[in-house]
Amino acid sequence: xxxxxxxxxxxxxxxxxxxxxxxxxxxxxxxxxxxxxxxxxxxxxxxxxxxxxxxxxxxxxxxxxxxxxxxxxxxxxxxxxxxxxxxxxxxxxxxxxxxxxxxxxxxxxxxxxxxxxxxxxxxxxxxxxxxxxxxxxxxxxxxxxxxxxxxxxxxxxxxxxxxxxxxxxxxxxxxxxxxxxxxxxxxxxxxxxxxxxxxxxxxxxxxxxxxxxxxxxxxxxxxxxxxxxxxxxxxxxxxxxxxxxxxxxxxxxxxxxxxxxxxxxxxxxxxxxxxxxxxxxxxxxxxxxxxxxxxxxxxxxxxxxxxxxxxxxxxxxxxxxxxxxxxxxxxxxxxxxxxxxxxxxxxxxxxxxxxxxxxxxxxxxxxxxxxxxxxxxxxxxxxxxxxxxxxxxxxxxxxxxxxxxxxxxxxxxxxxxxxxxxxxxxxxxxxxxxxxxxxxxxxxxxxxxxxxxxxxxxxxxxxxxxxxxxxxxxxxxxxxxxxxxxxxxxxxxxxxxxxxxxxxxxxxxxxxxxxxxxxxxxxxxxxxxxxxxxxxxxxxxxxxxxxxxxxxxxxxxxxxxxxxxxxxxxxxxxxxxxxxxx
Numbered sequence: 001x002x003x004x005x006x007x008x009x010x011x012x013x014x015x016x017x018x019x020x021x022x023x024x025x026x027x028x029x030x031x032x033x034x035x036x037x038x039x040x041x042x043x044x045x046x047x048x049x050x051x052x053x054x055x056x057x058x059x060x061x062x063x064x065x066x067x068x069x070x071x072x073x074x075x076x077x078x079x080x081x082x083x084x085x086x087x088x089x090x091x092x093x094x095x096x097x098x099x100x101x102x103x104x105x106x107x108x109x110x111x112x113x114x115x116x117x118x119x120x121x122x123x124x125x126x127x128x129x130x131x132x133x134x135x136x137x138x139x140x141x142x143x144x145x146x147x148x149x150x151x152x153x154x155x156x157x158x159x160x161x162x163x164x165x166x167x168x169x170x171x172x173x174x175x176x177x178x179x180x181x182x183x184x185x186x187x188x189x190x191x192x193x194x195x196x197x198x199x200x201x202x203x204x205x206x207x208x209x210x211x212x213x214x215x216x217x218x219x220x221x222x223x224x225x226x227x228x229x230x231x232x233x234x235x236x237x238x239x240x241x242x243x244x245x246x247x248x249x250x251x252x253x254x255x256x257x258x259x260x261x262x263x264x265x266x267x268x269x270x271x272x273x274x275x276x277x278x279x280x281x282x283x284x285x286x287x288x289x290x291x292x293x294x295x296x297x298x299x300x301x302x303x304x305x306x307x308x309x310x311x312x313x314x315x316x317x318x319x320x321x322x323x324x325x326x327x328x329x330x331x332x333x334x335x336x337x338x339x340x341x342x343x344x345x346x347x348x349x350x351x352x353x354x355x356x357x358x359x360x361x362x363x364x365x366x367x368x369x370x371x372x373x374x375x376x377x378x379x380x381x382x383x384x385x386x387x388x389x390x391x392x393x394x395x396x397x398x399x400x401x402x403x404x405x406x407x408x409x410x411x412x413x414x415x416x417x418x419x420x421x422x423x424x425x426x427x428x429x430x431x432x433x434x435x436x437x438x439x440x441x442x443x444x445x446x447x448x449x450x451x452x453x454x455x456x457x458x459x460x461x462x463x464x465x466x467x468x469x470x471x472x473x474x475x476x477x478x479x480x481x482x483x484x485x486x487x488x489x490x491x492x493x494x495x496x497x498x499x500x501x502x503x504x505x506x507x508x509x510x511x512x513x514x515x516x517x518x519x520x521x522x523x524x525x526x527x528x529x530x531x532x533x534x535x536x537x538x539x540x541x542x543x544x545x546x547x548x549x550x551x552x553x554x555x556x557x558x559x560x561x562x563x564x565x566x567x568x569x570x571x572x573x574x575x576x577x578x579x580x581x582x
Contacts, residue, residue, distance in 0.1 A: 002064050002065065002066035003153070004064040004066075004070065004071075004072060004153070004154075005060055005061055005063075005064035005065070005066075007072060007151070007152070007153060008060045008063070008064055008072050009057055009060055010170070010171065011072070011074055011151060011170065012054075012055035012056075012057065012060060013055075014170060015055065015080060015081060016055075016074045016075075016080040016081075016082065017053035017054060017055055017074065017075040017079050017080045018053060018054060018055065018060060018063075018072060018073065018074060018075075019044050019046075019049050019052075019053045019073035019074065019075050019148045020044065020045045020046065020049075020063040020064075020070055020072075020073070021041070021042065021043060021044050021045060021070060021071040021072070021073040021148075021150060021154070022037075022040075022041060022042075022043060022044075022045055022070065022071065023041050023068075023069035023070050023071050023154070023155055024040040024041025024042075024069075024071070024155050024156065024157045025069065025155075026157065026159055027040055027157050028040060029041055029043075029157075030068075030069050030070070031043070031045075033357055036356075036357045036358055037357075038265065038356060038357070040157040041071050041150070041154065041155055041156065041157050042071075042150055042157075044073060044148070045063075045070065049073075049075075049148070050075065050145075050146045053075040053079070053148075069155075071150050071154035071155060072150065072151045072152075072153075072154050073148040073149065073150055073151065073154075074148060074149055074151050075141065075146065075147075075148045076121075076139050076140065076141030076146070076147045076148060076149060077121060077140060077141025077142055077146060077147070078121055078123070078141075078142075079141075080121070080141075081120065081121045081175075082118050082119065082120060082121055082175050083118070083119050083120075083121055083122075083125070083138065083139060083140050083141065083178070084116050084117070084118055084139040084147075084149040085101065085116070085117045085119060085136055085137070085138050085139070086114050086115065086116050086117075086136070086137040086139065086149075087114065087115055087135055087136050087137065088112075088113045088114040088115070089135050089211060090135075090211075091134060091135035091211050091214070092134075092135030092136055092137075093115075093135075094135070095133065095134040095135045095136050096115075096117075096136065098134075098181075099136075099179055099181045099182040099185065100179040100181055100182070101117060101179065101182070104117070104119075104176045104179060105168070105173055105176060106118055106119055106168070106173060106174075106175055106176035107164070107168060107169060107170050107172075107173055107174075107175055108164070108165045108168040109151070109152050109162055109163060109164045109165060109169075110162070110163055110165060111150070111156050111160070111162045112156050112158045112160055116149065118170075118175050119175055119176055119177065119178045120175045120176065120177055120178065121140075121141075122177070122178050122183065124183065124187070125140050125142065125178075125183075125186065126140070126142065126186065126187075126189075127142035127143050128140055128142050128143050129141060129142060129143045129145050129146055129147040130147055131186055131189060132214075132216075132217045133182075133185055133186065133189060134214075135211070135214065138182075138186065150162060152164050202221040202222050202224070202225035203222070203225065204218075205218040205219070205221075205222050205249060205253050206249065206253065208253070209253055209254075209255050210253055210254050210255065211255055215250075215254040215255075215258055216258070216262075216266070218253075218254070219246065219249070219250060219254070219258065219263065219266050220266055220269075220270060222246065222249060223242075223246055223266050223267050223269075223270035223271075224270045224273065224274065226242045226245065226246070227242060227267075227270045227271045227273070227274035227275075228274040228277060228278070230242060230274065233271060233274055233275045233278065234275070234389065236312040236313070236314070236316065236318060237312075237318050239271065239312045239313050240312050240317070240318055242267070242271075243263075243264070243267050243312070246263055246266070246267050247260065247263055250263050261356045264345070264347065264356055265347055265356055267313075268313050268347035269347070271313055312326075313347070314344070314385060314387055315327035315328055315344050315345040316328065316397075316413075322410055323397045323413060324413075324416060325413060325416055325417050325420070327344070327345050328342065328343065328344050328413070328417060329342075329343045329417075329420075329422070330342055330343075330417040330418065330420075330421040330422070331343070331421060331422040331423075331424055332418075332421050332422070332423055332424070333424045334423065334424065334425055335431050335432070337364060337365065337432060338364075338365060339362060339363070339364065340362075340363040340364070340365070340367075340368045341360055341361070341362055341363075342360070342361040342362075342363060342374075342377075342378075342417070343358050343359070343360055343361075344358070344359055344361065344378065344382070344385070345357070345358055345359075346358075346359050346382045346384070346385055359378075359381050359382045359385075360381065361374075361377050361378050361381040361382075362377070362381075363377055368414060369414070371388070371391075371394055371395045371397075371398035371399055372388065372391070372395075374387075374398060374414075375387050375388035375391075375394060375398075396410075396412070397412065397413055398412050398413050398414055399412040399414065400412030400413075400414075400415060431548065432497075432500070433500075433503055433504060433507060433545070434545065434546060434547075434548045436489075436496070436500045436503075436504050437504055437507070437542055437545040437546040438546040439489045440485065440486075440489055440504060440542065440546075441542050441543060441546045442489075443466065443485055443488045443489055444466050444478060444480065444485065444534065444539070444542070446466070447465075447466045447467060447468065447478070449468055449476060449478075450468050450476060452476075457470075458470065459521075459522070460479040460521040460522070460531050461479075461480075462522055462523050462524050462529075463481075463484065463523075463524060464480060464481025464483070464484030464485075464523070464529060464531070465480065465481075465484060465488075466478055466479070466480040466485065467479055467480070469533075471533070471535065475535065475536070477533045477534065477535050478533070478534040478535075478539065479519075479521065479531040479532070479533055480531060480532055480534075481529060481530070481531060481532070482501075482505075482518075482530075482532045485532075486501050504545075507545060508538065508541060508542060508545070511541040511544070511545065512537055512538055512541050516532055516533075516534075516538065517532070517533045517535075518530050518531060518532050518533060519531055519533055
């Protein structure tokens with residue numbers, strides 16, 4: 001059994017319910033988001049994990065079978081009978097001493113900078129997942145969402161491991177009661193209805209600095225306060241005003257400032273909350289007041305320093321009366337056909353977790369030119385980002401507009417993105433003629449080439465299927481009906497286009513320096529038919545095209561490396577030739 005299983009089983013023996021969590025390879029999470037995961041190695045593998053946590057050893061053995069990089073989580077609260085009090089700042093350590101936590105002998109472990117202290121669950125605790133109190137994060141595990149903590153010896157994203165403090169592990173000491181002073185403080189927070197542990201109003205951060213233990217909660221409360229009173233929370237320009245204010249407060253009032261991406265995540269989370277709350281309360285938007293807000297703040301928005309740019313919830317930027325790409329990035333891949341990869345930020349993943357992730361939207365030329373098709377592609381790629389809530393406005397944002405009386409023309413996002421687009425050379429995988437050549441090679445190499453010593457007299461297949469035949473010079477040639485070969489290619493999931501066959505033929509002829517040889521032979525029903533004849537030169541040329549090593553007759557593309565379209569076929573065919581110089 002794996003080491004992780006043994007630890008998980010020990011915790012389960014204590015009655016602690018195990019939550020299987022993704023592991024971390026450095027800052028790369030083992031979940032599907034990988035390096036883009038906002039909480040690498042800290043979130044559950046299973047949805048609805050609150051009801052799926054277990055103490056069953058058979059299930060734990062399946063979760064931690066040794067082949068999977070997974071971390072061990074323990075569900076907190078009444079179910080496991082424990083809570084976790086975490087602190088990682090000087091303020092948190094002072095608060096721990098103030099409430100007498102430093103005098104209590106209870107299981108304690110560390111994770112990078114944080115200290116975690118395990119206490120017994122108390123039924124008098126508020127039904128909340130987490131309570132913040134003067135730099136302490138009190139993970140209670142109550143409420144609908146619950147809470148879980150990653151336990152030793154799990155892997156931290158920093159590269160370190162969670163580890164028990166010597167002499168204070170789960171096997172050396174039992175969880176202690178929560179100190180009375182701390183219970184009173186938690187009860188006061190609950191009575192005041194302030195889960196953040198601060199008795200000050202949300203705007204107090206404007207006048208008072210926030211340290212490491214208070215930064216996150218202070219920004220959350222400020223963002224919630226500003227978003228809930230927005231005149232129109234759906235208005236991207238007003239969104240940008242609020243986000244710009246939040247970034248300014250983070251830079252001036254938070255010590256040290258939080259990373260910009262974390263502030264963006266806080267804003268987007270609270271914006272969604274505010275929109276949801278307004279809908280529940282039946283609050284309507286006021287277009288006239290919204291226009292007034294735009295006018296009031298337009299100068300401040302346009303004069304914002306470049307290094308402090310703020311963006312709307314979609315990552316776009318509004319400046320000087322125009323929309324700019326902001327955090328949107330475009331990469332042009334010079335393939336065959338060309339491909340356009342649009343990268344945009346999203347702040348809510350399919351499993352509902354918060355955190356900034358970059359989504360890739362793959363577009364072709366036709367889609368890129370259409371605002372409606374781009375909006376559809378973005379929605380399909382992100383699942384929840386809608387850029388065309390007002391289709392007419394989105395069409396202007398994407399396409400731009402011509403000159404109007406007293407107003408200059410405005411270039412759209414599709415042109416502005418192209419101004420700074422990254423360029424990537426084509427690879428065999430994104431050149432269509434390479435892929436099509438690979439398909440044809442698959443068909444032609446399905447028939448093994450006979451040995452040179454084979455004296456059997458072979459005839460062309462009357463149906464036009466590929467067959468090896470002795471040529472006039474005694475060498476083996478592959479005879480096949482050109483149309484019949486493409487019929488075979490077109491079977492299954494391959495989708496040929498009208499120009500594929502002709503283009504492949506022209507590229508082959510350019511590679512071999514002449515027309516493809518052909519001869520007539522017996523066909524079905526006693527009629528003759530035309531057969532294309534491939535000798536070793538043609539097969540090698542087709543191989544090189546399928547591997548991306550040839551230049552097309554109309555496209556100057558030089559490729560490096562090897563493609564995988566027909567690798568198995570190539571190996572099978574190569575085995576039929578001896579001492580072929582490559």
